[in-house]
Amino acid sequence: xxNDDIRKELxxxxxxxxxxxxxxxxxxxxxxxxxxxxxxxxxIHQRKRRxxxxxxxxxxxxxxxxxxLFAIAFAALFFLYQSxxxxxxxxxxxxxxxxYLAWYSDYQTDIYLDxxxxxxxxxxxxxxxxxxxxxxxxxxxxxxxxxLD
Amino acid sequence: MSHYDDDVLLKMFHNPDNSGYAFNLIVRxxxxxxxxxxxxxxxxxxxxxxxxxxxxVKAWKGLGEFRADSGLFTWLYRIATxxxxxxxxxxxxxxxxxxxxxxxTLESSLETSQAFSGSEIERKLQKxxxxxPEKQRLVFNMRYxxxxxxxxxxxxxxxxxxxxKASYHHAAKKIEDYMKAY
Numbered sequence: 001x002x003n004d005d006i007r008k009e010l011x012x013x014x015x016x017x018x019x020x021x022x023x024x025x026x027x028x029x030x031x032x033x034x035x036x037x038x039x040x041x042x043x044i045h046q047r048k049r050r051x052x053x054x055x056x057x058x059x060x061x062x063x064x065x066x067x068x069l070f071a072i073a074f075a076a077l078f079f080l081y082q083s084x085x086x087x088x089x090x091x092x093x094x095x096x097x098x099x100y101l102a103w104y105s106d107y108q109t110d111i112y113l114d115x116x117x118x119x120x121x122x123x124x125x126x127x128x129x130x131x132x133x134x135x136x137x138x139x140x141x142x143x144x145x146x147x148l149d
Numbered sequence: 150m151s152h153y154d155d156d157v158l159l160k161m162f163h164n165p166d167n168s169g170y171a172f173n174l175i176v177r178x179x180x181x182x183x184x185x186x187x188x189x190x191x192x193x194x195x196x197x198x199x200x201x202x203x204x205x206v207k208a209w210k211g212l213g214e215f216r217a218d219s220g221l222f223t224w225l226y227r228i229a230t231x232x233x234x235x236x237x238x239x240x241x242x243x244x245x246x247x248x249x250x251x252x253x254t255l256e257s258s259l260e261t262s263q264a265f266s267g268s269e270i271e272r273k274l275q276k277x278x279x280x281x282p283e284k285q286r287l288v289f290n291m292r293y294x295x296x297x298x299x300x301x302x303x304x305x306x307x308x309x310x311x312x313x314k315a316s317y318h319h320a321a322k323k324i325e326d327y328m329k330a331y
Contacts, residue, residue, distance in 0.1 A: 003296055010293075014321035016328055017293070020274055024294070025267020026188055032198070033184070037176045040205045041169075047206065 153178075155221040162212055172212070176205055179222060182295065183229045189278075189290045190233040192255045200236055204229045223304040230287065230305060237283070255279055270328075277327035281320050288313055289320040 010018045127135075153161075153174060161171035183204055188197035207228050215224060256279050259265055259272055267275070278286055287306065291297045292313075299310045306313070 006292065006296055010321065013318050014325035016325045017274075017321055020271065023267070023271060024185070025265055025271040025275065026185075026194075027266045028184075028194060033181055036180050036184075036198075036201065037173050040176055040202050040209075041173065043202055043206050044209050 156217070159212075159215070159217060159221065172209055175208070175212075175221070179225050180205070182222070183225055186226060186229050186290070186295060187233045189294060190230075190287065191236055192258050192275075192279075196236065200232045201229070204232050207232075219304050220301075223301060226301075226305045234283070234287075273328060273331060274324070277324040277331075280327060281323060285316050285320040285323075288316045289324070292317050293321075 007018060158171050158175050158178070161167040162175070164171075180201065184197055184201045187200045187204070188194065191197050191200065204225065208225055211228075215221070219227075256276055259275050259279075265272065265275075278289060281289060284306075288302065291302050291305070292299075297305075299313050302308075302313050303310050308316075
């Protein structure tokens with residue numbers, strides 16, 4: 001039987017429901033509650049005597065799965081980082097190369113300008129006789145008499 | 150049925166020599182209340198039986214750390230409620246159906262279940278209860294069938310007494326309207 005407070009409350013809010021309160025239309029198999037404590041004890045006992053393999057499957061397997069996922073995620077991140085780093089390096093190389101090219105073209109331009117602006121280009125140098133004689137004496141001194149003869 | 154108070158049962162349980170015996174007494178004392186609370190949520194007897202066993206296995210594991218801040222009965226009810234709600238959530242997830250369809254399967258099991266012995270009007274009442282949102286259904290069952298005080302319900306569900314009263318009133322009105330309409 002429902003207690004008085006609940007019945008009174010129901011009468012106020014939903015009087016139609018008052019007549020069913022406390023009734024239980026569901027049934028259970030005969031002797032069900034008599035066996036329940038034994039079923040629960042058996043279930044607890046099963047948990048207690050689990051073999052190491054079962055414990056591994058129940059406890060360590062989720063850990064192993066989590067570790068594997070972590071390793072995959074780490075490898076993916078590492079790979080992404082490495083490929084990004086490669087791009088940065090090649091960019092860095094390009095910068096150095098461009099700097100070198102700029103320097104080289106300036107250098108070439110300077111040489112060209114030197115050549116253009118230089119009044120004493122090799123074609124215009126005409127060595128004097130004395131210079132030639134001194135050159136020959138310096139480098140072919142031993143055979144000078146042969147040459148003069 | 151155990152006639153020991155919860156305090157006495159807990160003291161016995163914390164003594165390693167008596168823990169098995171004490172737990173057996175706890176099961177005998179509360180199994181029916183726990184079972185019916187779950188059964189009204191999941192409807193099928195087999196499911197309710199499994200979930201009741203799981204509730205007590207979890208209680209066995211956690212009872213060592215239980216310090217009676219809330220009553221033993223409230224604590225067991227809380228575990229049972231979580232088990233029932235998790236089961237329904239899992240059922241919804243694995244059936245790949247929207248929530249209303251899971252409610253529909255529960256409703257149709259009322260039609261087919263041989264474990265339902267009520268009259269046609271009682272079947273209608275159960276169908277009306279299944280139309281309620283999950284939390285309202287819990288609140289209604291706990292008050293209407295289990296006859297819990299609002300304070301006890303508040304401990305179990307972690308909701309204020311005022312909100313529970315409002316929820317119960319709302320649920321009762323909806324059910325009454327359903328009963329009148331069909």
